[in-house]
Amino acid sequence: MALLEIRNLKKYFSGLAAVNDVGFSVNDGEIVGLIGPNGAGKTTLFNLISGFHPPDQGKVIFAGEDITALRADQVARKGIGRTFQASTLFMQSTVFSNVFSAFYRQYRQPGWKAFLHTPKVKREEQAIRKAAMDILEFMGLAALGGELATNLPHGHQRALGICIALATEPRLLLLDEPLTGMNPSETMEIVRKIRQIQEKGITILLVEHNMRAVMDLCDRITVLNYGRKIAEGTPERIRKNREVTEAYLGREEA
Amino acid sequence: MGKSLINRKMSKNRLIFGGMVLAALVLLPLAVKNAYMLHLFIMAFIGIVLGMTFSMLFSAGLITLGAGAFYAIGAYGSTLLSTRLGLSFWAALPLSTLITGIVALAIGSIIVRHPGMAFTIISLLFAHVVIQAAGQIEFFGGWGGIIGVERPDPLGPIQFTTKTSFYYLILFLLLLTALVFHALYTSRIGRIWRAIKLSPPLAETLGINLYRYRLLAFVIASSAAGMAGSFYAHYFQMITPEAFGGWLSIYIQLYAVLGGLEFYILGPAIGAVIMTFVPEYLRIAKEMEPIITGVFLLVIILFFSGGILGTLQRFWTAKKTSVLSGKEQL
Numbered sequence: 001m002a003l004l005e006i007r008n009l010k011k012y013f014s015g016l017a018a019v020n021d022v023g024f025s026v027n028d029g030e031i032v033g034l035i036g037p038n039g040a041g042k043t044t045l046f047n048l049i050s051g052f053h054p055p056d057q058g059k060v061i062f063a064g065e066d067i068t069a070l071r072a073d074q075v076a077r078k079g080i081g082r083t084f085q086a087s088t089l090f091m092q093s094t095v096f097s098n099v100f101s102a103f104y105r106q107y108r109q110p111g112w113k114a115f116l117h118t119p120k121v122k123r124e125e126q127a128i129r130k131a132a133m134d135i136l137e138f139m140g141l142a143a144l145g146g147e148l149a150t151n152l153p154h155g156h157q158r159a160l161g162i163c164i165a166l167a168t169e170p171r172l173l174l175l176d177e178p179l180t181g182m183n184p185s186e187t188m189e190i191v192r193k194i195r196q197i198q199e200k201g202i203t204i205l206l207v208e209h210n211m212r213a214v215m216d217l218c219d220r221i222t223v224l225n226y227g228r229k230i231a232e233g234t235p236e237r238i239r240k241n242r243e244v245t246e247a248y249l250g251r252e253e254a
Numbered sequence: 255m256g257k258s259l260i261n262r263k264m265s266k267n268r269l270i271f272g273g274m275v276l277a278a279l280v281l282l283p284l285a286v287k288n289a290y291m292l293h294l295f296i297m298a299f300i301g302i303v304l305g306m307t308f309s310m311l312f313s314a315g316l317i318t319l320g321a322g323a324f325y326a327i328g329a330y331g332s333t334l335l336s337t338r339l340g341l342s343f344w345a346a347l348p349l350s351t352l353i354t355g356i357v358a359l360a361i362g363s364i365i366v367r368h369p370g371m372a373f374t375i376i377s378l379l380f381a382h383v384v385i386q387a388a389g390q391i392e393f394f395g396g397w398g399g400i401i402g403v404e405r406p407d408p409l410g411p412i413q414f415t416t417k418t419s420f421y422y423l424i425l426f427l428l429l430l431t432a433l434v435f436h437a438l439y440t441s442r443i444g445r446i447w448r449a450i451k452l453s454p455p456l457a458e459t460l461g462i463n464l465y466r467y468r469l470l471a472f473v474i475a476s477s478a479a480g481m482a483g484s485f486y487a488h489y490f491q492m493i494t495p496e497a498f499g500g501w502l503s504i505y506i507q508l509y510a511v512l513g514g515l516e517f518y519i520l521g522p523a524i525g526a527v528i529m530t531f532v533p534e535y536l537r538i539a540k541e542m543e544p545i546i547t548g549v550f551l552l553v554i555i556l557f558f559s560g561g562i563l564g565t566l567q568r569f570w571t572a573k574k575t576s577v578l579s580g581k582e583q584l
Contacts, residue, residue: 050459076461090452101445104460114441125442168460 002061003028003203004049004080004172009058011044018044020227023058026172031194031204033214033235036224037247042207043085045224046174049205050082051075062172077105081170085177085207087157089149089164096145098160099132102167106131135163139193154181159190162197172203179210191217215239223247279425283418292417296489298530299424303431303482305509305522307475310435312510313444313518314471315451316369320377321479321506323384326498328354328480329487330394333403336488343406343414347484354480355473362472366465369454378503385499399494403487420489427485431478432519438474439518447471505529512554514561524562 002025011019019041026032034042047053049060051072060068067075090098106128107114109121136142139159144152149160158178165173178194179187191213198204208214214221215235223231223238225247231238238244286292304321311318331350335341341349365376389397406414406423414420438444446467449457454464487493513525532550536543558565 052455052458071463072455072458073461073463076459082459084455088453088456090449090456092452093448097445101449102460104442104446104462107442111441111443114443115437117437117441121441164456165459 001028002026003063004205005059005061006045006049007059007061009045009048009060010056011041011048011053012056013044017227019048019055019224021058022224022227022229024222024229024232026203026205027219029198029201029203030219031198031206031217033218033221034205034207034224035209035211035214035221035238036230039226040224041227042224043176044227046082046176046205046207049075050080050174076168079169079171080174081165081168081172082174083158083161083165083176083178085180087154087161089157089160091148091150093149094145095141095147095149095152095160096132096136098149099135099163099167100129102164103128103132105168132167135166138196139163139166140189155183155186158182159193162190162193166197166202170202172205173197175204175206175208177207177209179208179213187213276429283421289417292421294530294534296417296421296424298527299421299428300482300486301506301509301526301530302523303428304479304506305513305526306431306435306519307479308506309510309515309518309522310438310471310475310478312515313439313451314447314468315454316366316468316471317374317507318377318475319374319503319507320379320381321475322498322503323377323381324354324358324476324479325483325486325502326381326384326388326495327357327476328483329493329498330388330400330483331480332484333400333487333493334394336404337400337402343404343484343488344409346488347481350484351477351481354483355477358473358476358480359469362469362476366468366472369464369468381499381503385495388498389495394495395493397495399492399497401492403491403493405491406488424485424489427481431481432523434474435478435519443467443470508551510561512551512561514563514565514567516560517563521561521563528562 004026006025007023009019009022010017022041022045024032034045036042044053048055051067051070051074055068058068059066062075062078062080065078067078067080070078090101093101107124109118109124114121133142133145136145139162141156141159141163144156149157152160158180162175162178165175175194178190182190187210194204194206194217206214206218215238218235220233221231221235221238222229223241223244230247231241231244233241282295283292286295304325307324308318308321328350331353332343332346335346335349336343361380365373365380368376388394394400408414412419414423439447446457446462449460449462450464450467458464483498486497490497509522509525509529511525512528513521513523515521529547533543533547536546554561560568
């Protein structure tokens with residue numbers, strides 16, 4: 001069943017089509033890759049799905065519901081989590097606070113009770129603290145909990161971004177270049193984590209330039225170029241697709 | 255384990271320190287017999303409440319230059335309720351606080367949609383509009399203001415005729431505000447504000463409706479400013495538009511900046527006390543006073559970014575970490 005369905009999405013920026021009539025779907029439990037050269041419209045597509053930009057045309061259907069017109073926070077509450085390409089974190093907060101503050105949807109006690117700090121609220125917060133620690137543990141950042149996010153090396157900042165997205169307990173996770181700037185061993189580690197996230201039942205849409213990782217991880221891949229979808233299929237088929245090779249390497253003059 | 259032990263010790267120290275400050279504030283009128291000195295404390299405490307309202311908006315990533323507007327709305331609301339409707343201060347205080355909150359809800363629902371520079375400038379203009387309206391419209395007393403605002407009715411045996419009685423009244427209102435604000439900052443609402451301040455787009459991906467939480471901060475902060483305004487009107491027993499205009503909103507902001515922007519309660523407290531008393535003692539140099547005060551503030555802001563408390567904290571953590579690393583070497 002399609003968890004996410006994108007139909008004929010279009011987005012213009014000052015007359016230029018950044019995303020031009022793109023449609024594809026992501027099935028429940030899959031990892032789908034979104035690849036293409038720089039400027040192909042991948043991040044714009046992420047922004048359209050997650051509600052940061054309204055599309056000029058087309059529809060975004062999530063779990064059978066039209067979410068095209070929703071704001072970013074409403075999309076998040078529907079169960080779509082995302083990370084950002086540039087490390088977007090609460091830089092001046094500790095690693096632990098970053099994840100702890102990321103819990104929002106899970107609070108059941110009403111706000112006025114939170115204000116009164118009732119025992120139930122304290123118990124709830126205690127449980128959420130533990131859940132935050134568990135996520136840090138899972139991503140291998142538990143030892144850095146007291147460090148300011150801004151002081152982390154780049155790779156760890158990326159991992160923290162994923163922790164924050166996980167704290168929203170998404171059904172669908174949009175990962176925007178999670179492997180950028182990582183050394184080979186860090187890359188392997190994160191690839192393993194992404195698999196484990198999938199095993200937890202979270203569906204993943206992945207934008208990434210590291211082709212080996214994409215081919216290795218994804219069930220299916222969609223290729224964009226100049227805002228258009230130029231190919232779609234299993235990693236094997238994409239690898240053999242002539243148009244894709246051309247888009248990346250340039251046309252071979254015969 | 256060790257960390258929580260340090261935390262517990264720190265919070266215990268904090269409690270002791272807080273208790274001592276509280277005791278000093280309660281006992282202060284016994285030591286300070288000079289009525290003018292007590293008046294300065296009363297004004298400083300009003301300043302603290304106003305500074306805290308600036309800081310609350312700052313905690314949610316909004317910088318206001320219009321805190322004085324809601325102070326004025328509270329003062330005028332309370333004055334009109336008392337002079338036109340004959341309400342006692344004890345009814346006018348909560349009612350004018352509520353009215354200010356409702357006005358803030360109406361105004362905020364428009365201007366909070368434009369965070370950043372736009373919000374700051376609109377808040378400044380709004381403050382200007384409020385003062386002009388008070389001055390130009392006869393119903394609000396015009397530029398001459400309104401005189402004859404009733405003192406608070408006696409509260410049991412307590413008569414509100416002395417500076418000391420007003421001192422305790424504003425001290426109570428100040429502590430109440432600080433307590434409410436503290437409870438908010440330490441709850442998840444405070445964490446949500448902080449998330450919005452540190453990274454609006456990231457906060458949105460968590461499912462936070464930025465607009466609603468910014469508006470919440472705006473309404474709560476403005477209501478507190480309105481409450482301070484109500485107290486002011488019944489303390490002075492008269493109000494004029496000028497009392498809320500001019501540099502007031504800038505000064506309110508400076509309280510928070512001087513004390514330390516990241517300290518939402520203690521920052522304005524220290525800033526407002528210093529900025530109330532230091533210029534008083536500079537009065538000897540009368541016409542030079544604003545210049546000296548201005549230069550003093552410039553030095554603080556330029557060379558001690560983070561304000562007084564921020565600078566102290568940096569010294570403190572630097573010392574602590576150097577001690578720690580020394581131990582590790584052993």
